[in-house]
Amino acid sequence: MSETPHRTTRGLDPQGHIAREGALTRVPPAFRPVVTAARERLRDVLGARLHSAYVYGSVPRGTARVGRSDLDLLVASHEEPTHTDRADLREFERTLDREFEQVDGVATLLYSRARVLSEPEQYDLGWFVSCLCTPLLGDDLAAYLPRYRPDSLLARETNGDLAALLPRWRERVAGVADTEEARRPLVRFLSRHLVRTAFTLVMPRWNGWTSDLHEMAEAFAGYYPERADEIRAAAARGREPIGDPGVLRSYVDDLGPWLAREYARVHGVKTPRPDGP
The missing domain is CATH 3.30.460 (Beta Polymerase; domain 2)
Structure with missing residues (x-):
């Protein structure tokens, strides 16, 4: 052990x-x-x-x-x-x-x-x-492997590919069955991904690491209060998802694109991989 x-x-x-x-x-x-x-x-x-x-x-x-x-x-x-x-x-x-x-x-x-x-x-x-x-x-x-610090390089290479992922997410949202049960796993997945991306956006300034969704959301809130409630709500849905189609649309049409733009501005874009993002 x-x-x-x-x-x-x-x-x-x-x-x-x-x-x-x-x-x-x-x-x-x-x-x-x-x-x-x-x-x-x-x-x-x-x-x-x-x-x-x-x-x-x-x-x-x-x-x-x-x-x-x-x-x-x-x-x-x-x-x-x-x-x-x-x-x-x-x-x-x-x-x-x-x-x-x-x-x-x-x-x-x-x-x-x-x-x-x-x-x-x-x-x-x-x-x-x-x-x-x-x-x-x-x-x-x-x-x-080397030891890692919560710096901008790590932020970029872990979550700097959100812009490349969004077209795939939109396809998944458009193709998901029109039922609460079918949408819940997708809400959970996208919620968690967005919260983690939001956290790594501020990780170098926060100077630490956590995998707790709520702690991630609070760390983000300290630097982007105007988007804090959205990320806090996403953290809650990451644990207790709801199959609301409006939530999915807001993720791929508003919160996701904003986060991708801000991430690229602050940290740059993830280095392309041979097999894609």
């Missing part, structure tokens, strides 16, 4: 680097059986192809809610993932989700070791693994 990382103020260590959030020791008791099962089964699913595995999100932060939170995993493979690898993991997710009622879904990100450690990903995917993921299996890739 990994130890609880040392923390000082606002998620930074004494040297001002972002401290790794989460630890296996923080996993709530109700979620420990599913984390253990995931660790054991990933070895069987990928075998020698598996380099390392991590758990992230509310479960290792200790804030997961029984029956409401999902289990988020990241897996690094020795080689570039194949269609077979991805299909095997989808079946792994479905099986785990069926067996453990305490989780509301299982989601696994899959990348190669080389992709995580690549130069273009150093301040995006690499930072994510190093700071937001808790080691579960294998050789921890954080040992091969």
Whole structure:
């Protein structure tokens, strides 16, 4: 079991680097059986192809809610993932989700070791693994990555692609089924993304890191009071979504475009990736 990382103020260590959030020791008791099962089964699913595995999100932060939170995993493979690898993991997710009622879904990100450690990903995917993921299996890739500060470079490379994402979001909003049930997951997803983008917009000035949506919203509010209520409402919907079509339209037609413009003005635009934003 990994130890609880040392923390000082606002998620930074004494040297001002972002401290790794989460630890296996923080996993709530109700979620420990599913984390253990995931660790054991990933070895069987990928075998020698598996380099390392991590758990992230509310479960290792200790804030997961029984029956409401999902289990988020990241897996690094020795080689570039194949269609077979991805299909095997989808079946792994479905099986785990069926067996453990305490989780509301299982989601696994899959990348190669080389992709995580690549130069273009150093301040995006690499930072994510190093700071937001808790080691579960294998050789921890954080040992091969730099320490990170909450600076403008990190802000740009993590969330500086909102303008490029908005056309896809509009397509999703236009295509979602016209029901409350169908719209709720999309509201939750877009709400969380917008709050995190709003937070990283002000992160260098706030000088810290948090994954708590409400804390993110309050940090943003201190610098952009004119948009504070919108981001606070988005933070609430990120936890308790409502399937309101008006909310979705406001995200893609107003709040999202404004945030994309302000982000580009303050931090610039994320470096393009070979496979797109």
